[in-house]
Amino acid sequence: MSDHVAHHFDSAEQQFDAARLGMWLFLATEIMFFGGMFAGYTVYRFLYPAAFVEGSSHLHLVLGTVNTAVLLLSSLTLALAVRSAQVNQPQGTVRLLLATLLFGVVFLGIKAYEYSEKFAAHHVPGKYFVLGETHNPDVVPGHVELFYSFYFAMTGCHALHMIIGIVMVSIVAVKAWQGSYSAEYYTPLEMTGLYWHFVDIVWVFLFPLLYLIG
Amino acid sequence: MSTAELPKRHYLNADYNIWSWLLTTDHKRIGILYMISLTLFFFVGGAAAILFRVELLTPEADLVVSPTYNRLFTLHGVVMVFFFLVPSIPAVLGNFLIPMMIGARDLAFPRLNLLSWYLFMAGGLLAIWAIVRGGVDTGWTFYTPYSTTESNSQVMAMAVGVFVAGFSSILTGLNIIVTTHTMRTQGMTWFRLPLFVWAHYATSIIMVLGTPVLAISLVLIALERGLGIGVFDPKLGGDPLLFQHLFWFYSHPAVYIMILPSMAVVSEIIPCFSRKPIFGYKMIALSSVAIAVLGFLVWGHHMFVSGQSVFAGLIFSFLSMLVAIPSAVKVFNWTATLYKGSISLETPMLYALGFIGLFTLGGLTGLFLATLAVDVHVHDTYFIVAHFHYIMVGGAVMGYLGGIHFWWPKMTGRMYPEWWGRISAVIVFVGFNLTFFPQFVLGYLGMPRRYHIYPEEFQVLNVMSSAGASILGLGYLLPLCYLIWSLKYGKVAGPNPWKATGLEWTTPSPPSTFNFDEPPVVTEPAYNYPPLDDSSLPHETSDPTASTPS
Numbered sequence: 001m002s003d004h005v006a007h008h009f010d011s012a013e014q015q016f017d018a019a020r021l022g023m024w025l026f027l028a029t030e031i032m033f034f035g036g037m038f039a040g041y042t043v044y045r046f047l048y049p050a051a052f053v054e055g056s057s058h059l060h061l062v063l064g065t066v067n068t069a070v071l072l073l074s075s076l077t078l079a080l081a082v083r084s085a086q087v088n089q090p091q092g093t094v095r096l097l098l099a100t101l102l103f104g105v106v107f108l109g110i111k112a113y114e115y116s117e118k119f120a121a122h123h124v125p126g127k128y129f130v131l132g133e134t135h136n137p138d139v140v141p142g143h144v145e146l147f148y149s150f151y152f153a154m155t156g157c158h159a160l161h162m163i164i165g166i167v168m169v170s171i172v173a174v175k176a177w178q179g180s181y182s183a184e185y186y187t188p189l190e191m192t193g194l195y196w197h198f199v200d201i202v203w204v205f206l207f208p209l210l211y212l213i214g
Numbered sequence: 215m216s217t218a219e220l221p222k223r224h225y226l227n228a229d230y231n232i233w234s235w236l237l238t239t240d241h242k243r244i245g246i247l248y249m250i251s252l253t254l255f256f257f258v259g260g261a262a263a264i265l266f267r268v269e270l271l272t273p274e275a276d277l278v279v280s281p282t283y284n285r286l287f288t289l290h291g292v293v294m295v296f297f298f299l300v301p302s303i304p305a306v307l308g309n310f311l312i313p314m315m316i317g318a319r320d321l322a323f324p325r326l327n328l329l330s331w332y333l334f335m336a337g338g339l340l341a342i343w344a345i346v347r348g349g350v351d352t353g354w355t356f357y358t359p360y361s362t363t364e365s366n367s368q369v370m371a372m373a374v375g376v377f378v379a380g381f382s383s384i385l386t387g388l389n390i391i392v393t394t395h396t397m398r399t400q401g402m403t404w405f406r407l408p409l410f411v412w413a414h415y416a417t418s419i420i421m422v423l424g425t426p427v428l429a430i431s432l433v434l435i436a437l438e439r440g441l442g443i444g445v446f447d448p449k450l451g452g453d454p455l456l457f458q459h460l461f462w463f464y465s466h467p468a469v470y471i472m473i474l475p476s477m478a479v480v481s482e483i484i485p486c487f488s489r490k491p492i493f494g495y496k497m498i499a500l501s502s503v504a505i506a507v508l509g510f511l512v513w514g515h516h517m518f519v520s521g522q523s524v525f526a527g528l529i530f531s532f533l534s535m536l537v538a539i540p541s542a543v544k545v546f547n548w549t550a551t552l553y554k555g556s557i558s559l560e561t562p563m564l565y566a567l568g569f570i571g572l573f574t575l576g577g578l579t580g581l582f583l584a585t586l587a588v589d590v591h592v593h594d595t596y597f598i599v600a601h602f603h604y605i606m607v608g609g610a611v612m613g614y615l616g617g618i619h620f621w622w623p624k625m626t627g628r629m630y631p632e633w634w635g636r637i638s639a640v641i642v643f644v645g646f647n648l649t650f651f652p653q654f655v656l657g658y659l660g661m662p663r664r665y666h667i668y669p670e671e672f673q674v675l676n677v678m679s680s681a682g683a684s685i686l687g688l689g690y691l692l693p694l695c696y697l698i699w700s701l702k703y704g705k706v707a708g709p710n711p712w713k714a715t716g717l718e719w720t721t722p723s724p725p726s727t728f729n730f731d732e733p734p735v736v737t738e739p740a741y742n743y744p745p746l747d748d749s750s751l752p753h754e755t756s757d758p759t760a761s762t763p764s
Contacts, residue, residue: 006324007319007320007728008318008319008320008321008322008324008397008728010733014396014397017395017396018322018323018392018393018395018396018397021391021392021395021396022322022323022326022388022389022392025388025391025392025422026388028422028423029384029388029422029423029425029426030426031426032423032424032426032427033426033427033429033430034430035426035427035430036426036427036430036431036434036460036463037430037434039459039460040434040445040456040460043453043456044445044451044452044453047451047453048451124443125441125442125443125444125450126441126442126443127442140451142449142450142451143450143451145450146444146445146450146451146452149437149443149444149445149450150445152443153433153434153437153443153445157433
């Protein structure tokens with residue numbers, strides 16, 4: 001037990017407190033990071049409401065909904081994985097972490113498919129952007145392009161966080177398989193969980209803002 | 215007292231292997247690594263300043279052409295802000311001192327601390343690469359749409375460099391906050407913390423909450439330049455003012471990242487060299503937090519003439535004035551500490567007194583600028599340049615130098631030469647004022663910033679300013695020389711050469727790798743300096759009623 005306590009801490013409890021506070025602070029920085037984009041989104045949503053509705057209508061609502069469900073499930077399995085460690089069931093921890101990984105990869109796969117659709121439809125901002133047929137002929141294509149700028153910047157940053165999360169879950173899964181975690185020591189598992197839930201919550205905000213407006 | 219000796223084993227001689235430095239997790243060694251790299255960046259940024267001050271000696275463009283001039287002032291701004299001022303005191307002195315001041319063996323996350331130095335260096339190398347490849351001409355503010363669509367300079371590399379260095383800042387802040395919360399030794403309550411720690415705690419809040427917004431602004435610039443994913447592009451209906459909002463949301467609080475740590479240093483130096491407990495401890499502690507909070511609400515005063523609504527301008531003007539209150543609380547409390555103190559004018563004290571004067575001047579001119587009508591007149595003139603240099607150089611750099619001198623004996627075990635220290639402090643003060651006071655006048659007369667060709671009637675004041683800059687440069691070179699000299703030839707300092715209070719002075723100089731053999735126990739408030747007639751015995755105030763007049 002005590003071999004997990006680094007030299008500069010007095011107790012395992014102090015070390016755990018420090019790790020948890022550090023992780024929450026880190027998540028605060030992440031909120032501010034995404035917050036910049038949410039602020040920008042809000043500004044343009046008010047400036048060009050019709051264009052944002054138009055842009056949103058070209059997104060694949062079914063895939064977005066499925067992805068939301070997949071991500072919520074992944075958070076559930078990860079929370080259960082931490083629980084398994086707390087009650088000394090290492091087998092369960094490993095299995096639940098693998099399920100989390102699976103859901104994470106499925107999410108990214110669906111996201112990649114959605115991106116490829118957008119590429120094919122020339123809905124990626126930049127010089128190749130073409131709006132194509134519209135539901136509302138009055139909207140300015142440039143404003144819809146702004147919507148897609150936010151779509152790609154926000155979901156892109158989110159996907160990057162997912163990839164980092166998958167790497168983290170893989171690492172703790174290997175560690176869990178080696179039997180590193182128990183009711184006495186599960187700090188990395190808990191921290192990975194906090195991070196994963198955060199990334200999940202970002203999506204919970206992104207989904208309505210991008211897919212459900214109109 | 216007989217001649218002190220250096221301790222046999224300390225953090226500096228624990229291991230001489232190069233990897234023992236490059237892979238160290240000792241907060242003191244990381245502080246030293248930061249000090250060396252920051253010194254390098256400081257002189258890079260300073261060299262650019264000297265070059266354009268030489269150019270500004272004459273009204274014509276005779277040394278450099280306009281594009282070069284743009285790159286020179288951008289280099290100066292970016293390097294000084296992001297690679298010197300923002301990390302300066304927190305990363306060097308904060309790193310070194312905060313664990314010692316609270317009685318801890320290290321920061322809460324020593325490996326993150328090392329990572330933050332590597333991120334800083336990676337960001338710094340990217341910035342230097344951008345400079346070598348031709349530099350950046352956007353100014354340190356990277357305003358869109360110029361930075362995203364027009365500029366042909368190395369905006370991308372520089373933005374990525376600043377982005378990476380930003381993470382080092384975030385990690386430093388995060389480490390300081392967690393350390394202050396979880397690593398305090400027995401008896402070290404919040405209101406017994408040295409004010410140095412309080413101010414760094416406030417600074418860290420800004421670092422943690424502000425820097426990510428700068429990061430996302432730079433990401434969006436990079437996406438716009440690199441991939442055409444543009445949210446600021448006016449051609450699409452994007453709003454360049456949005457970038458200014460995001461940028462200043464970080465970059466105005468960043469000013470407090472630069473000045474709060476200097477206030478931290480001054481709050482340590484003033485009571486020590488007045489031999490008095492600090493006046494108004496709680497007010498100074500809380501004013502740091504107040505500055506951090508209010509600092510987040512005032513960014514719009516950078517955009518009074520950018521097309522922001524008049525209503526927003528009024529609100530930001532009012533909020534900006536509020537920052538003056540906690541700032542004045544500090545100045546008045548320091549002054550009250552000096553009152554009837556037993557003052558001695560060693561080098562750190564000279565810097566601290568210089569700080570109070572120059573910061574006050576910089577702060578009061580800030581009120582001019584917070585006033586809408588006056589700002590419209592002097593916006594983007596040398597008045598602004600003079601104002602923020604009074605804060606960032608007259609304030610932040612003076613505080614940094616004062617702190618370096620004050621804790622130099624603790625960091626190295628040796629004293630710097632006092633006579634040279636005092637001389638160079640005076641040179642810095644004189645050179646600084648000669649450089650920047652004429653710029654207030656220039657700005658008020660209407661000379662715009664960022665131009666190198668100017669009407670002839672401005673020449674006299676510009677020559678004064680350039681002359682001052684060369685004196686200031688000398689003032690900065692002198693400490694570099696004598697501090698290095700003192701590493702070998704300086705007088706051995708002993709554990710507490712200033713007879714100061716604070717846990718860091720209870721350890722040998724230099725301290726051992728883990729700071730304390732036994733975790734210290736704190737039983738008295740900070741700055742428990744003895745009454746005047748008893749100045750040789752710093753810890754002998756056993757009877758608390760003796761010092762309180764009734």
